[in-house]
Amino acid sequence: MDAQLVYPVYSRRSEGISIGIDLFPDAKHCSFNCPYCEVHPFRHDHTFSLEQLTSELDAILSSYAGTREPVKDIAFAGHGEPLLSPYFIDAVTRAIAIKIKHMPEIPIILITNTLQLGDNHLINFLQTVRSQTPFSIWAKLDAGTPDQFYRMSGLKPESNAFETVKRNIITAGKILPLVIQTMLARYQGFPPTDYELTEYTKLIHSMLDSGVLIERIDLYTISRKPITPVVSPLTDAELIDAVHSIANHLPGKAIRAFGKSTRIM
Numbered sequence: 712m713d714a715q716l717v718y719p720v721y722s723r724r725s726e727g728i729s730i731g732i733d734l735f736p737d738a739k740h741c742s743f744n745c746p747y748c749e750v751h752p753f754r755h756d757h758t759f760s761l762e763q764l765t766s767e768l769d770a771i772l773s774s775y776a777g778t779r780e781p782v783k784d785i786a787f788a789g790h791g792e793p794l795l796s797p798y799f800i801d802a803v804t805r806a807i808a809i810k811i812k813h814m815p816e817i818p819i820i821l822i823t824n825t826l827q828l829g830d831n832h833l834i835n836f837l838q839t840v841r842s843q844t845p846f847s848i849w850a851k852l853d854a855g856t857p858d859q860f861y862r863m864s865g866l867k868p869e870s871n872a873f874e875t876v877k878r879n880i881i882t883a884g885k886i887l888p889l890v891i892q893t894m895l896a897r898y899q900g901f902p903p904t905d906y907e908l909t910e911y912t913k914l915i916h917s918m919l920d921s922g923v924l925i926e927r928i929d930l931y932t933i934s935r936k937p938i939t940p941v942v943s944p945l946t947d948a949e950l951i952d953a954v955h956s957i958a959n960h961l962p963g964k965a966i967r968a969f970g971k972s973t974r975i976m
């Protein structure tokens with residue numbers, strides 16, 4: 712039987728093979744509705760089970776162990792927001808046990824939009840994970856202004872999600888180091904404005920001043936066909952300009968940047 716929950720992919724931001732874990736094989740489940748999302752709506756009969764995760768992850772990691780193709784990480788990503796899954800904690804616990812058996816040194820990555828990241832029980836669990844194995848949280852933050860945030864998340868301002876995201880990043884990031892993930896794209900044909908880039912760096916500064924542990928910032932543009940044509944990728948030249956504008960205001964901060972097809976910084 713083909714694997715349904717565990718899949719190897721070449722990941723631009725992992726710069727190699729990443730083993731993805733999908734907690735949502737039945738349909739997309741996400742608390743955001745980003746116009747640039749690569750997960751198109753679908754419906755399958757498949758359901759998630761810990762037993763299936765265990766057997767698929769064990770099989771895939773043993774098939775890569777000892778090969779010349781290094782696995783860079785195991786990423787909780789898949790068809791939506793991993794923290795919405797009721798299986799998240801059990802699935803991470805299983806994944807750690809299997810990973811330690813085959814590839815103890817590679818990190819587990821949680822890719823999250825942060826809307827559910829502020830929960831204390833969850834943060835305590837993630838602290839325990841971090842004490843057991845290499846672990847990294849890739850936290851989405853696409854904007855420094857409410858307008859840009861609601862455009863890029865597809866959420867309504869009435870949701871107050873921008874405030875929740877900022878609060879959650881501060882709550883979790885004071886305890887757990889975060890790798891900030893920021894999508895930079897054209898929206899209705901226009902790249903982010905200087906004002907938006909400045910407000911973004913101000914927001915990062917305010918988070919750092921609040922004690923948020925920002926390990927690195929990854930800036931990237933669209934690489935695959937998005938759900939709607941309202942967004943489109945920045946050219947490498949536009950991305951480089953935006954990256955310099957951000958980096959100049961955040962001296963000493965580790966920043967990586969990924970163009971449509973390759974890493975540019």
Ligand code: SF4
Nearest residue numbers: 741743745748791824
């Ligand atoms: S948070 Fe991720 S999965 Fe959810 S809509 Fe945005 S890009 Fe898609």
